[in-house]
Amino acid sequence: MGTSRPVIVKRMPDRINLQQSREFLREVQPLLRSDRPQVVFDFSAVHRMDAAGVDMLLECMSDVMKHDGDLKLAALSPQAGVVLELTRADRLFEVYDTVSDAVRSFSGFLPNAMRHYAEWGVPAAASAGDSSSKLAA
Amino acid sequence: MGAMELAAIIVVGARQEEPEAAAKHHPGSAGFETFAGIPLPLLDVVGKSVAHHVADRLRRVGVEAVTALTDDALYQDTALRDGDGQAACRRTADVWRAAEDAFSSYADEGVEQVLLLRLGPYAEFELEDFLRFHQEHRQTATLLCDERGPLDAAVVQAARRNDAAFLLRNGLRATRLPSEPYLTRAYVNPLENAHDLRRLAQDALLMRCEIRPQGRELKPGVWVGERARIHRSARVLAPAFVGAHAKLRAASVVTRCSVVEHHAEVDCGTVLEDTTILPYTYVGTGLDAAHAVAGFGKICHLRRRAEVEIADPRLLGTVAVSATWRMMKNAASLAAYLPVQAVRGLASAGRRTQPAPPPPQGDVLGSSRQHPAELEPSPEPLSASNEAAQFAGDFAVVRRYGNE
Numbered sequence: 001m002g003t004s005r006p007v008i009v010k011r012m013p014d015r016i017n018l019q020q021s022r023e024f025l026r027e028v029q030p031l032l033r034s035d036r037p038q039v040v041f042d043f044s045a046v047h048r049m050d051a052a053g054v055d056m057l058l059e060c061m062s063d064v065m066k067h068d069g070d071l072k073l074a075a076l077s078p079q080a081g082v083v084l085e086l087t088r089a090d091r092l093f094e095v096y097d098t099v100s101d102a103v104r105s106f107s108g109f110l111p112n113a114m115r116h117y118a119e120w121g122v123p124a125a126a127s128a129g130d131s132s133s134k135l136a137a
Numbered sequence: 138m139g140a141m142e143l144a145a146i147i148v149v150g151a152r153q154e155e156p157e158a159a160a161k162h163h164p165g166s167a168g169f170e171t172f173a174g175i176p177l178p179l180l181d182v183v184g185k186s187v188a189h190h191v192a193d194r195l196r197r198v199g200v201e202a203v204t205a206l207t208d209d210a211l212y213q214d215t216a217l218r219d220g221d222g223q224a225a226c227r228r229t230a231d232v233w234r235a236a237e238d239a240f241s242s243y244a245d246e247g248v249e250q251v252l253l254l255r256l257g258p259y260a261e262f263e264l265e266d267f268l269r270f271h272q273e274h275r276q277t278a279t280l281l282c283d284e285r286g287p288l289d290a291a292v293v294q295a296a297r298r299n300d301a302a303f304l305l306r307n308g309l310r311a312t313r314l315p316s317e318p319y320l321t322r323a324y325v326n327p328l329e330n331a332h333d334l335r336r337l338a339q340d341a342l343l344m345r346c347e348i349r350p351q352g353r354e355l356k357p358g359v360w361v362g363e364r365a366r367i368h369r370s371a372r373v374l375a376p377a378f379v380g381a382h383a384k385l386r387a388a389s390v391v392t393r394c395s396v397v398e399h400h401a402e403v404d405c406g407t408v409l410e411d412t413t414i415l416p417y418t419y420v421g422t423g424l425d426a427a428h429a430v431a432g433f434g435k436i437c438h439l440r441r442r443a444e445v446e447i448a449d450p451r452l453l454g455t456v457a458v459s460a461t462w463r464m465m466k467n468a469a470s471l472a473a474y475l476p477v478q479a480v481r482g483l484a485s486a487g488r489r490t491q492p493a494p495p496p497p498q499g500d501v502l503g504s505s506r507q508h509p510a511e512l513e514p515s516p517e518p519l520s521a522s523n524e525a526a527q528f529a530g531d532f533a534v535v536r537r538y539g540n541e
Contacts, residue, residue, distance in 0.1 A: 078443030079445045082438045085425065086447075088424070
């Protein structure tokens with residue numbers, strides 16, 4: 001099942017502190033407040049991030065949810081990954097290794113879940129078949 | 138007083154090998170044998186620096202005099218002081234030159250053999266066996282090795298100053314005359330990166346090595362240092378270590394071989410799992426540190442193999458080393474906190490005194506219908522402010538996945 005709505009990829013600045021967060025939020029808020037926005041934040045260039053950056057991400061998430069959209073994170077740099085994990089914010093977002101994975105995920109059905117199946121060594125097709133057969137039963 | 142038989146010289150840091158080659162073997166680790174620019178042997182492991190643990194161990198097994206030396210450039214007060222305020226090493230401009238001088242001094246004092254160690258690697262070799270091997274083989278100098286290679290340690294006859302000088306100039310990895318190395322099968326930790334430091338702390342807590350936590354064992358597997366303050370709602374799950382003067386605030390959790398070193402502070406609600414918090418480190422509120430070594434403004438995530446500088450003091454900060462300064466800061470924060478609480482108390486008291494409108498009798502459904510209106514999103518957008526109050530504990534996120 002696909003989607004025809006555009007996916008917006010936004011590259012994050014290399015430093016996400018209070019000032020940068022405000023500027024960035026001002027920049028992206030019109031996008032986040034469009035109808036059912038599909039947004040990917042590219043974190044590959046982020047070298048420094050603090051708590052204000054995490055606040056800003058939560059605010060973006062809040063905005064996107066209010067408009068029935070989705071916000072995903074991609075290509076987390078080690079710095080951003082550590083800060084997000086430290087602040088437990090990583091659990092609130094879908095995180096992808098690459099931007100293209102994140103973009104593709106908008107047009108697929110539960111792509112992360114399927115990826116986890118693959119990581120656990122369960123063939124994705126088999127597991128999908130099982131669930132469909134259970135549903136049919 | 139008779140002449141000493143055995144003395145030891147410990148050189149901390151100062152690896153003579155090319156760091157590029159070492160970095161190749163440890164991608165992602167910012168510093169080889171260092172963390173935040175401090176040599177790993179000077180960092181604390183369950184209450185004392187590794188250098189201190191080694192010196193204590195040598196004294197226990199009969200070494201009569203121990204000299205520990207470190208490079209001037211590597212010396213940092215906070216790293217070197219242990220929980221009891223002792224300095225671990227003597228600083229010097231040229232550590233290898235200073236080691237040669239120390240060797241000469243011991244030789245002049247009539248010491249028979251000198252044990253030379255570079256930390257670096259931490260090895261719990263059998264000293265008696267090592268000395269017996271050295272004597273049986275009638276060597277002027279004997280290197281200590283394990284199956285992976287040299288452990289940067291050697292024993293030298295004190296009369297053989299040239300052999301000692303050669304050894305020291307080669308980073309304790311080569312002898313002037315051909316000799317058979319002593320192979321140890323004891324516990325060895327290469328202490329090359331933060332991962333090894335963490336493993337040493339785990340091994341100490343799990344009794345896999347001779348290092349013992351410096352504190353009282355409150356319950357099986359939980360050691361607490363002197364004057365550590367643990368809030369009654371904080372949880373410390375074995376095995377774990379809380380160092381002297383450390384503070385665990387309300388609802389914090391320390392679990393899975395986590396270590397909170399002396400004078401460190403863990404703020405409310407923070408969870409430490411398989412983590413070492415280095416001395417004088419403040420860990421902020423409501424955080425989740427797992428598989429990490431944190432301190433001196435840096436955090437090393439062991440699974441991601443990334444050492445990250447955290448500039449935000451609300452996440453990771455430094456506790457003042459001076460007790461007076463700490464007390465002043467605490468007094469200042471209390472002075473700032475009390476008026477805010479007083480105002481909040483007054484405001485909530487004011488709200489409480491307002492009589493609440495009684496719900497209409499029998500209209501239970503009507504009153505419950507009003508609650509969702511309170512949960513409606515506010516029409517005003519949230520500003521990107523730095524205040525955590527915007528995302529307080531009652532902030533909840535509901536996700537929709539895919540096309541669900």
